[in-house]
Amino acid sequence: MSDRTILITGAAGEIGHGLINALAGQPGVRLIAMDLREVPEELHHKVDSVHQGDICDRAFIEHVISLHRVNEVMHLAALLSTSAERAPEQAHEVNVQGTFNLMRTAAEQAQAYDEPVRFIFPSTIAIYGVEPSEKDELGPIREFQALRPITMYGANKLYCEAMGRYYGRYYRSITRGDRRPPIDFRCLRLPGIISADTLPVGGTSDYVPEMIHASARGEACVCFVRPDTSLPWMMMPECVEAILKLAKAPPLARCVYNVASFSATAGEFAEAVQRHFPGAELSFEPHAGRQSLVDTWPADVDCLRAREDWGYEPQWTLEQAMTQYIVPTVRARYGQAPAPEGAIT
Numbered sequence: 001m002s003d004r005t006i007l008i009t010g011a012a013g014e015i016g017h018g019l020i021n022a023l024a025g026q027p028g029v030r031l032i033a034m035d036l037r038e039v040p041e042e043l044h045h046k047v048d049s050v051h052q053g054d055i056c057d058r059a060f061i062e063h064v065i066s067l068h069r070v071n072e073v074m075h076l077a078a079l080l081s082t083s084a085e086r087a088p089e090q091a092h093e094v095n096v097q098g099t100f101n102l103m104r105t106a107a108e109q110a111q112a113y114d115e116p117v118r119f120i121f122p123s124t125i126a127i128y129g130v131e132p133s134e135k136d137e138l139g140p141i142r143e144f145q146a147l148r149p150i151t152m153y154g155a156n157k158l159y160c161e162a163m164g165r166y167y168g169r170y171y172r173s174i175t176r177g178d179r180r181p182p183i184d185f186r187c188l189r190l191p192g193i194i195s196a197d198t199l200p201v202g203g204t205s206d207y208v209p210e211m212i213h214a215s216a217r218g219e220a221c222v223c224f225v226r227p228d229t230s231l232p233w234m235m236m237p238e239c240v241e242a243i244l245k246l247a248k249a250p251p252l253a254r255c256v257y258n259v260a261s262f263s264a265t266a267g268e269f270a271e272a273v274q275r276h277f278p279g280a281e282l283s284f285e286p287h288a289g290r291q292s293l294v295d296t297w298p299a300d301v302d303c304l305r306a307r308e309d310w311g312y313e314p315q316w317t318l319e320q321a322m323t324q325y326i327v328p329t330v331r332a333r334y335g336q337a338p339a340p341e342g343a344i345t
């Protein structure tokens, strides 16, 4: 792939941090960071340009994309599940209209320069809507099953997947002739992501990162779902690696892919956290509303498509993730000494 000018929206968020840190300094890569809030100072020297503004503002998007002649978009900006359920109409504006503004402007730019713009879109397991009675029977869910989201966030993301498929495959199919579609759309359906570096806000899978960060700080944590609640997970470095791998893959036959490393219950995470942070005070007080959302998400996802098409490989099991990533990173973050030799970590 030739030089890449990558616009990262939602750059100040959790995944934005991870992507900027991974991409900074790579040869032939120019990074343009965009967010509604201020992009933290520590990221400024890692990117070529920073723009603070709203993806719902089309003029702003047009200005940034044309100013830098962007040829790749990593579109992370969104209102996540819990935040979206608190303000569903605003979530629709940001998650759908904002995404449309970006995709439409990227398509116009692609047509102007006769070069497709690559568009990487993190979707979510919230696009699924699994009935409790189906969970065991379905097993690891495949990309085409149970597409019945019950949240505004899930509905927004599922629609944006369809919009991406349209711009990437079928755009103006009646009048386009033999010109290529303007967008090279690539989408990962992410599971719950756990970062040991940053604190999550507004996601319904935040209960695990909350347990980890609170326990590392020596604070008690009340988990807002039942211990038997099972979801697929991946660690932030794995998430970043998967996004970068998908972004660099050769042309793909399909555009939407499940990815996840392992599946685990809240209870299994609580036990692992207690093993590694002895004295951790964890309790469970399920919140009816948030539990009802998580209950419709699949306990596991099938990643065969991603493995076959672009070589996705899950990296860590729960225990490996604890020992190789979570525990050392959170200890360093909160200024704690590494565990003594022979300790479980």
Ligand SMILES: NC(=O)c1ccc[n+]([C@@H]2O[C@H](COP(=O)([O-])OP(=O)(O)OC[C@H]3O[C@@H](n4cnc5c(N)ncnc54)[C@H](O)[C@@H]3O)[C@@H](O)[C@H]2O)c1
Binding pocket: 009, 010, 011, 012, 013, 014, 015, 016, 034, 035, 036, 037, 053, 054, 055, 056, 075, 076, 077, 078, 079, 080, 094, 098, 122, 123, 124, 125, 189, 190, 191, 192, 193, 194, 201, 202, 203, 205
């Ligand atoms: N973190 C997860 O567990 C997870 C799981 C599945 C999918 N995803 C998806 O990955 C993407 C990134 O997630 P994250 O965890 O980094 O989220 P985050 O909440 O940490 O970051 C999102 C960023 O988007 C910005 N933003 C919100 N509205 C905006 C607007 N109108 N204009 C410009 N910027 C705006 C926010 O300021 C924030 O910095 C999202 O699209 C999310 O749906 C995340």
